[in-house]
Amino acid sequence: MRQSIKGNYSQLGRNKLFFSLFLISFIFISISIVSASCTQWNSVTGDASKNFSVDIHIDESKEVEFSINSYDLSYDWSWSINGEEIEESKGVSSNLSYTVKEYGIYNVCVVGVEVGETTERTCWNVTGSLVIGEENDLRELEGLDDYTFKITKRPARIVSMAPSCTEMLFSVGAGDSVVGVTEYCDYPSEVEKKKEKGEIVVIGGYSTPNIEKIMDLEPDLIVAAHGNPSDLLYWLVDRSMHPDIEYPVYAQNPKNIGGILAHIKVIGAITKSNETASSIIDDSKDKIAEIEEKTELLDAVLRPRVFRPCPGFVTCGNNTFLNDVIWTAGGENIAAKYFTGWGALRIEDIIHENPQVILCPATEEGESLAYAQIMGEERLKDVDAVRNNRIHLIIDGLISRPGPRVANATEKVLECLYGLFNVPIGESTELNGAYFGVPNVTLKLSAKENIALWLNISEINVFKMEIVPETAIGNFVRIEVNESESGDLETIDKVVINIGYDEVELEEVGLEESDIRICFYNVREEEWKPVKTDVYTEDNIASAGFSCLKDGIFGLTFNKNK
Numbered sequence: 177m178r179q180s181i182k183g184n185y186s187q188l189g190r191n192k193l194f195f196s197l198f199l200i201s202f203i204f205i206s207i208s209i210v211s212a213s214c215t216q217w218n219s220v221t222g223d224a225s226k227n228f229s230v231d232i233h234i235d236e237s238k239e240v241e242f243s244i245n246s247y248d249l250s251y252d253w254s255w256s257i258n259g260e261e262i263e264e265s266k267g268v269s270s271n272l273s274y275t276v277k278e279y280g281i282y283n284v285c286v287v288g289v290e291v292g293e294t295t296e297r298t299c300w301n302v303t304g305s306l307v308i309g310e311e312n313d314l315r316e317l318e319g320l321d322d323y324t325f326k327i328t329k330r331p332a333r334i335v336s337m338a339p340s341c342t343e344m345l346f347s348v349g350a351g352d353s354v355v356g357v358t359e360y361c362d363y364p365s366e367v368e369k370k371k372e373k374g375e376i377v378v379i380g381g382y383s384t385p386n387i388e389k390i391m392d393l394e395p396d397l398i399v400a401a402h403g404n405p406s407d408l409l410y411w412l413v414d415r416s417m418h419p420d421i422e423y424p425v426y427a428q429n430p431k432n433i434g435g436i437l438a439h440i441k442v443i444g445a446i447t448k449s450n451e452t453a454s455s456i457i458d459d460s461k462d463k464i465a466e467i468e469e470k471t472e473l474l475d476a477v478l479r480p481r482v483f484r485p486c487p488g489f490v491t492c493g494n495n496t497f498l499n500d501v502i503w504t505a506g507g508e509n510i511a512a513k514y515f516t517g518w519g520a521l522r523i524e525d526i527i528h529e530n531p532q533v534i535l536c537p538a539t540e541e542g543e544s545l546a547y548a549q550i551m552g553e554e555r556l557k558d559v560d561a562v563r564n565n566r567i568h569l570i571i572d573g574l575i576s577r578p579g580p581r582v583a584n585a586t587e588k589v590l591e592c593l594y595g596l597f598n599v600p601i602g603e604s605t606e607l608n609g610a611y612f613g614v615p616n617v618t619l620k621l622s623a624k625e626n627i628a629l630w631l632n633i634s635e636i637n638v639f640k641m642e643i644v645p646e647t648a649i650g651n652f653v654r655i656e657v658n659e660s661e662s663g664d665l666e667t668i669d670k671v672v673i674n675i676g677y678d679e680v681e682l683e684e685v686g687l688e689e690s691d692i693r694i695c696f697y698n699v700r701e702e703e704w705k706p707v708k709t710d711v712y713t714e715d716n717i718a719s720a721g722f723s724c725l726k727d728g729i730f731g732l733t734f735n736k737n738k
Contacts, residue, residue, distance in 0.1 A: 214288070216298050217243040229303040230276050231326070234311055234445055237277045244286050244298055245269040251288025251295060258283050278448065279306035279327050303328055311442050314413070314427035317406055323413060325424035330448050331397035335390055338382055338401030341428060342367060343579035344440055345399065347456055350447035356393045358382045363573050387411070395423065397446065401578075402429035428578070432500035433464060433586070436578045456580050463583035464504060467590055471506035471597075480596045482507035482589075483521075483531035483561065484575075487545040490520045497578045505589035506597055507533065523555050533593060534561040537572035544569050568592040645695055645704045647733040674719045675732050687734050689713040694720045695733040706733075 219241035220228050230238045244253065246268055253270035255263040258281075263272055270286060282302040288295035305326040315321055335356035336342040342361040345354050351366060356379045361367050370376040377393060380386040383403060390398070390412075400409060404427070412423040426446065430436045437457045444453020482502050485491050492498035493515040502509045510529035511521055538544035547569060556562055570592070574585050673694070682688065694707040707730070712719045718732055 214244050214246045214295055214298060216300070217245075218300055220302075226299065227301045227303075229305055231305050231307050232276055232279065233307050233309070234442055237275050238304075239273060239275045240302065242272040242274070242284055242286070242300060243269065244271075244288070246288060246295065249290060249293075251290050253286055253288050255284070255286045257285075276302070276304045278445075278450075279304045280329070306445060308424070308426055308442070308446065311438065312426055313402070313429040314400070314409065314425055316427075316429060317409065320410075320413065325422070325426075327397075327424070327446055331395075331446065333393060333395045334397045334399060334447075335379060335393055335395040336361060336399050337379070337385055337404045338399075338428075339363065339573065340577040340579040341399040341401055343577060343581065344428075344443050345447070347580040348440065348444045348447060348449035348453045350443070350449055353447065355395065356390065358385065391421075394421075398423055398425045399443070400425055400427040402427070430497050430578045431495045432497055433460075433504065433582055436497055436580075436582045437461070439578075440580060460580070460583040464586060467504055467583075467586055470590070470594075471504065474506055474597060476508060478597050479503075479506055479508040480532040480593055481510050481529060481560075482533045482535060482593070483510050483526060483529070484535045485521075485546045485550065486537065487549060488520055489523070489526065489549070490518060493517055493519055497582065498575070501575075501582065501586045501589055502535075505586050506593050507589065523553065527555060527559060530560050532560045532564075532566060532596065534559075534567045535575065535589065535592060536567060536569050537576055538569035540571060542569060566596075645697075645731075645733055648695065648731055673722065673730055674717050675730070676717055677713075677732055679716055682734075691734045692718050693733050693735055694718075695731050697729040697731070 216224050216226070218225065218228065220230060230240060232238050242255075248268065250266065250268050251270075253265045253267070254261055255265075255270070255272045257274065262274075265271075270288070272284070272286070274282075274284065276282065282304060283299060284302060285297055285299040287297045305328050307324055307326050309315075309322075309324040312323065315323055330353075331350075332353055333355045334345060334350065334353045336345055336354055337358060339358065339361045342354065342357050343363050345351060346364055346366065351370075354367075354370075354376060356377045357367060357371070358381055359378050360382050367376065371378060377389060379389045379393075382401075383405060385404065385408060387408060398412060409425060409427065411417055412425050415422065426442070428439045430439055437460055440453050440456055444450045483491065484498060484502065491511045492502075492509065494509075494512040495516045496518065499509045499512050510526070510531050511519070514521060514525060534550060536544045536547040536550065538547065547567060550556060550562065550567060561567055570585075570588055574581055574588060677692065679689070682691075690713075692711050692713055694709060694711055696705050696707045697703070698705060707720070709720045709722065
């Protein structure tokens with residue numbers, strides 16, 4: 177009996193011991209769980225806020241720091257963004273530095289793991305907003321100098337208020353989001369198909385859009401352009417007129433080719449089509465670079481004078497993308513000196529400037545009101561371009577829109593001008609009948625094939641001849657001319673021959689630059705003859721202009737009658 181009682185007490189003691197151990201373990205685990213509760217911090221708000229926003233701009237990003245701290249226990253930390261693990265670390269605390277490059281929602285989470293224990297998942301909800309500010313040409317309107325809007329999610333309902341804007345949106349791959357366009361938006365062909373199917377609504381004309389139709393489409397982005405009614409644009413951005421609806425407006429008014437490419441970049445960023453936009457920009461830059469290699473060394477005097485009329489002789493002046501296109505393609509816009517932007521040239525001004533090339537916008541069918549007005553104006557019949565039939569029709573959609581086809585438009589203008597000038601490249605090159613920098617050079621001109629307005633022969637090396645005039649002082653160039661029936665090279669207005677000389681050599685024989693003359697060796701008659709033309713000297717180059725040329729060798733001589 178005593179033994180049984182003793183056994184019971186012994187069992188009771190063991191139970192108390194187990195209970196005490198269980199209680200201690202429970203308390204320890206509870207303490208551990210409490211210690212697993214961590215504090216968080218972010219660099220944007222500077223505190224434990226879990227929800228905040230980050231503003232980014234075009235070509236700018238925002239670095240954000242996140243931090244977690246358990247204070248007493250070390251963990252294996254795992255960081256993830258939108259469910260994707262991106263970084264791991266170990267310790268009492270952990271930090272993550274993340275760069276927000278695009279707008280959108282970022283769910284940043286971290287969890288710590290130790291043997292038999294896991295911390296609570298700690299998360300931050302970050303809203304990345306793309307701020308459109310100084311790149312928006314809407315700021316050109318009075319009172320909208322500081323206009324900005326933010327994009328936090330990809331626009332799903334876009335209204336385009338200009339053909340160039342429509343082309344830009346479709347080119348970067350955002351066409352599926354376009355719900356409204358103008359009646360003149362016809363490129364690419366997909367636009368017309370979507371119109372016919374009712375997938376895209378016509379909001380009216382380029383200068384006469386219908387505000388009710390725009391509102392009915394409930395756009396989350398409106399892309400506008402120079403030429404849209406300013407009073408409509410003011411109404412769209414005035415929140416007091418529609419306090420419950422925001423209409424973000426991105427307007428474009430590029431002044432040059434670079435401005436167009438910049439707008440493509442912004443459209444790519446707004447619609448999250450950055451890669452496609454970058455590809456378009458790179459391809460365009462490559463094409464423009466190829467064109468500039470052929471034209472950038474042209475002096476103003478070597479550039480054909482170009483007139484690009486719209487109906488009513490309205491044309492592009494200085495500080496317009498078309499002025500830049502013409503210059504890049506090798507021409508000189510005759511209206512650039514008269515006004516900035518767009519305006520009308522008087523008939524008298526056109527006659528005075530005497531354009532050598534006229535570029536008329538035309539329909540796909542070849543109809544052009546501008547061409548009809550040029551040809552119907554009796555006072556313009558003696559203008560060089562009209563007299564020599566150098567009036568070119570270019571599809572209006574290609575030449576008139578500051579959009580993604582601007583490089584193609586520049587190529588087309590170059591095609592219209594090419595052959596009217598020769599391009600000094602600096603290498604041994606034959607181009608349009610002219611050689612540059614070639615020893616023993618021969619320049620071949622054809623009255624039928626070579627229609628260059630000016631031919632500039634430069635950097636001529638020594639031409640070795642068995643017979644030279646005793647007064648020769650410099651280099652020579654041989655010219656072969658395919659003469660017209662009249663014996664003149666009629667299709668060329670002016671040929672400028674530049675031949676180098678040695679100034680030191682002149683001093684040694686007691687001559688001055690004013691003594692330099694041009695000599696001519698008639699191959700057929702085997703006789704040297706003086707050339708009666710003015711010679712201009714500068715930087716060891718003697719230049720002389722000719723209205724026509726004969727077969728023969730041209731060189732430098734001095735005035736032996738001095």
